[in-house]
Amino acid sequence: MSKNDDALKLENQICFPLYACAKEIVRKYKPFLDEIDLTYTQYITMMVLWEKKQMNVKTLGEYLYLDSGTLTPVLKKLEVKKYIQRSRDKNDERNLVVTITTEGEALKEKASLIPEKISQCVPLSEQEASELYRILYQTLGSMS
Amino acid sequence: MSKNDDALKLENQICFPLYACAKEIVRKYKPFLDEIDLTYTQYITMMVLWEKKQMNVKTLGEYLYLDSGTLTPVLKKLEVKKYIQRSRDKNDERNLVVTITTEGEALKEKASLIPEKISQCVPLSEQEASELYRILYQTLGSMS
DNA sequence: AGTGAAAAAATTGTGTACAATTCAAATATG
DNA sequence: CATATTTGAATTGTACACAATTTTTTCACT
Numbered sequence: 001m002s003k004n005d006d007a008l009k010l011e012n013q014i015c016f017p018l019y020a021c022a023k024e025i026v027r028k029y030k031p032f033l034d035e036i037d038l039t040y041t042q043y044i045t046m047m048v049l050w051e052k053k054q055m056n057v058k059t060l061g062e063y064l065y066l067d068s069g070t071l072t073p074v075l076k077k078l079e080v081k082k083y084i085q086r087s088r089d090k091n092d093e094r095n096l097v098v099t100i101t102t103e104g105e106a107l108k109e110k111a112s113l114i115p116e117k118i119s120q121c122v123p124l125s126e127q128e129a130s131e132l133y134r135i136l137y138q139t140l141g142s143m144s
Numbered sequence: 145m146s147k148n149d150d151a152l153k154l155e156n157q158i159c160f161p162l163y164a165c166a167k168e169i170v171r172k173y174k175p176f177l178d179e180i181d182l183t184y185t186q187y188i189t190m191m192v193l194w195e196k197k198q199m200n201v202k203t204l205g206e207y208l209y210l211d212s213g214t215l216t217p218v219l220k221k222l223e224v225k226k227y228i229q230r231s232r233d234k235n236d237e238r239n240l241v242v243t244i245t246t247e248g249e250a251l252k253e254k255a256s257l258i259p260e261k262i263s264q265c266v267p268l269s270e271q272e273a274s275e276l277y278r279i280l281y282q283t284l285g286s287m288s
Numbered sequence: 289a290g291t292g293a294a295a296a297a298a299t300t301g302t303g304t305a306c307a308a309t310t311c312a313a314a315t316a317t318g
Numbered sequence: 319c320a321t322a323t324t325t326g327a328a329t330t331g332t333a334c335a336c337a338a339t340t341t342t343t344t345c346a347c348t
Binding site: 005007008009010012013014015016017018019020021022023024025026028029040044047048050051063064065108111112114115116118121122123124128129131132133135136137138139140142143144 | 152153162169170195256262265267272280284
C-alpha cells in the first residue's frame with residue numbers, strides 16, 4: 001500500500017465531500033423551491049436580481065459562476081414565468097440586460113421563508129457555518 | 145431593509161459557496177482528467193473500484209451519493225472504455241455487479257498523480273483542509 | 289472609411305443529476 | 319403454490335453545466 005494508494009481514496013479527497021454535500025443541500029431546497037415553482041439555479045438567479053434589480057448576462061454569470069451556455073436557457077424560462085424581462089442594451093446591443101419584473105419582486109415575499117427552513121435542515125452551529133463560509137469564499141477567491 | 149432581505153442575499157447563504165466551490169474544484173480536475181480520458185463522475189466511480197474491486201450499483205450509489213439514473217450511463221461508458229465489466233449477480237439477478245478490469249487497475253497508475261496536482265491548485269492549509277473535511281462529512285452524515 | 293480583433297450571447301453537443309416510472313427478479317403471505 | 323409486495327436497475331423526461339463554435343456588435347487601427 002503506497003502513499004499514492006491512500007491519496008486516491010475517495011475519503012481522502014477534499015473535493016468529494018464538497019461535491020456530495022453541495023448536491024445534498026441543493027436536494028434539501030427542492031421541496032421548498034417546488035412550492036414557488038423555481039429550480040435551484042433559477043432561485044440563485046432570482047436572488048441576485050432581488051438585490052440588484054438589473055444586470056447583464058456576463059455580470060450575472062460572474063456572480064453565479066455560470067456561463068451564457070447555462071444562463072441563456074435559465075433566463076428564458078424565468079422570462080416565460082414573467083419574473084424577469086430580457087432586452088438588449090441600447091448603448092451596446094451585445095449586452096442582454098435582465099430586469100426583474102413586478103411579479104419577480106413579489107416572488108421575493110414567498111421566497112423569504114426559505115433560508116430559515118433550510119438552516120433547520122442543515123445542522124451546523126453558528127461557529128461551524130461561519131468557519132465553513134470563510135474557508136469556501138477564501139478558496140473560491142484564490143482559485144478564480 | 146428587513147431581516148429577510150438579508151437572508152435572501154446570495155452572500156449570506158451557506159449553500160451557494162458550497163455549490164460554486166464544488167463546481168470550481170471539479171473544473172480544476174478537468175485538464176488532468178482529460179489526460180486519462182475520464183470525466184469527474186467517472187473518476188470518482190473508478191476511485192471506489194480501485195479500492196473495492198467489485199461492487200453492485202446500489203452500494204456504489206450509496207458511496208457516491210448517486211442513483212441508478214446517473215450511474216447506469218456512467219457505468220456503460222466505463223465498460224465501453226474497458227475499465228470495468230458489468231454482469232448480473234448469479235445469486236440474485238436483480239443485482240448488477242461492477243468489476244474492475246486489468247485495464248481499469250492499470251489506469252490507477254496514471255491517476256495516482258492527480259491528487260497531488262489538485263492540492264497544488266487548491267490553496268488550503270493543512271488545518272483548513274481538515275476542518276473543512278470534518279464539517280462537510282459531519283453535515284453529510286447528519287443530512288442523509 | 290474599411291478591416292481585423294475583441295467582446296457578449298446564443299447555439300451545439302456531451303455528460304451528468306435526479307424524480308418518476310417501468311420492468312424483471314426475488315421474497316413474503318395467505 | 320399463486321399472488322401481492324418489495325427490491326434493484328434501467329428508462330424517460332427535464333434541467334443544468336460547460337467546452338467549443340457561431341453570430342452579432344463594437345472597438346481598434348490603419
